[in-house]
Amino acid sequence: MRFSAFILILLLYLLVGTASAQGEVTADDVNAIAKQLFCPVCENEPLDQCGTKACQDWRAEIRLQLEQGATEQEIKDNFQRRYGDRVLAEPPREGINWILWLLPVALVLFGGIWFARYLRQLQAGKSDPAPVVSSASGNPTAPPPQDDYVARIEDELRDNE
Amino acid sequence: MSELPEQLELNEAESAEIKPRRKWWVYVVWAGVAALILFLGYGLLNANETRPEVGKQAPDFAMTFFDGYEWEDYQAANLSDLEGKIVVLNFWASWCGPCEDEAGVLENGWQAWRDDDVVLLGIAYSDIDSDALDFMERFGITYPNAPDLRLDASDKYRITGVPETFFIDKDGTIAYVQPGPLTTSQLNSILQEILNS
Known part of the structure; x- marks a missing residue:
């Protein structure tokens, strides 16, 4: 009899505990959203780390909205609507903000292309044959300058006319 | 060849x-x-933009008043709609300690000066609306008040903190700026000076 009562109490305790744990909003739930927001009063400090009264109020507001069943996105949208884009840790992907999102990617991409081409040019330079050494002077004989070459052809053409 | x-x-x-x-x-x-x-x-x-200086035109902004704190019959207005009146534009917040000290000064000032074409206008900066409403109820505030939606007004006035008060004369020019809380004597002397000018 005593054992049955113990089991019953234990079951009831587990049932109530589980039910309350499911509906309870924890500090982690609040901070998961708070870290994506910035309070304008304490600039450059995420809401989950800011200790001012204003930030405490904002965290309390997040908790309240979670308790009322709002989703993470709805809460962030609410704060954005009320306080503007600056409260969002990630600038929204719209308008001039696209520069912030696309420019780093573009710079990395084109920087990579440029670097690859530079490396290829270096390799091509190494694989070029060594300049021919003239036996008479011992100096490398560089190819004749382009201008002389063109001039010579033009002279020959003129002579042939 | x-x-x-x-x-x-x-x-x-x-x-x-x-x-x-x-x-x-x-x-x-x-x-x-x-x-x-x-x-x-x-x-x-x-x-690098700084607070609008005295003598310059007060930046205009739109506001939607808190329920029960409208200006006359307007639910929403622009600051420019108040041209012809002396506007005491006060930025405040419920989380701000000095704003609590100032609340009574402003409410008394509103009661004392409202018949002299003076409008006291509160803008709740970076505040939770329910907290702002609680604050106004707690301190018996009755003058028009609006939230600083998207922080537009505080951006335009480049406030450095709360409370901060801008006195705007009848033609929409900034006549005086008070960073920090106002006292009754300050409020009265500034308003008297603007009215006399």
Whole structure:
């Protein structure tokens, strides 16, 4: 009899505990959203780390909205609507903000292309044959300058006319 | 003679090698760099903006009043709608300690000066609406009040903290700026001076 009562109490305790744990909003739930927001009063400090009264109020507001069943996105949208884009840790992907999102990617991409081409040019330079050494002077004989070459052809053409 | 055309072809090929054509991606990189410089320049200019000075036109902004704290019959208004009146524009917040000390001063000032074409206008800066309403109820505030939606008003006035109060004369010019809480004697003397000018 005593054992049955113990089991019953234990079951009831587990049932109530589980039910309350499911509906309870924890500090982690609040901070998961708070870290994506910035309070304008304490600039450059995420809401989950800011200790001012204003930030405490904002965290309390997040908790309240979670308790009322709002989703993470709805809460962030609410704060954005009320306080503007600056409260969002990630600038929204719209308008001039696209520069912030696309420019780093573009710079990395084109920087990579440029670097690859530079490396290829270096390799091509190494694989070029060594300049021919003239036996008479011992100096490398560089190819004749382009201008002389063109001039010579033009002279020959003129002579042939 | 028969080799001449080949030499010419070779010459053209070499010329092309000497003067490589610029690739499209070079232009894209330069456009990106230019966009970055413009963006940073715009940010720097914006960061260097200061609070509107005395004697300058008060920046206009739109507001939607808190329920029960409307101006006359207006649920929403622009500051420019109040032209012809002396506006005491007070930025405050429920989380701000000095604002609690100032609340009574402002409410008494509103009661004392409202018949002299003076409008006291509160803007709740970076505040939770329910907290702002609780604050106003707790301190018996009755003058028009609105939330600082998207922080537009505080941005335009470049406030450095709360409370901060701007006195705007009848033609919409900033007549006086008070950073920090106002006292009754300050409020009265500033308003008297504006009315006399």
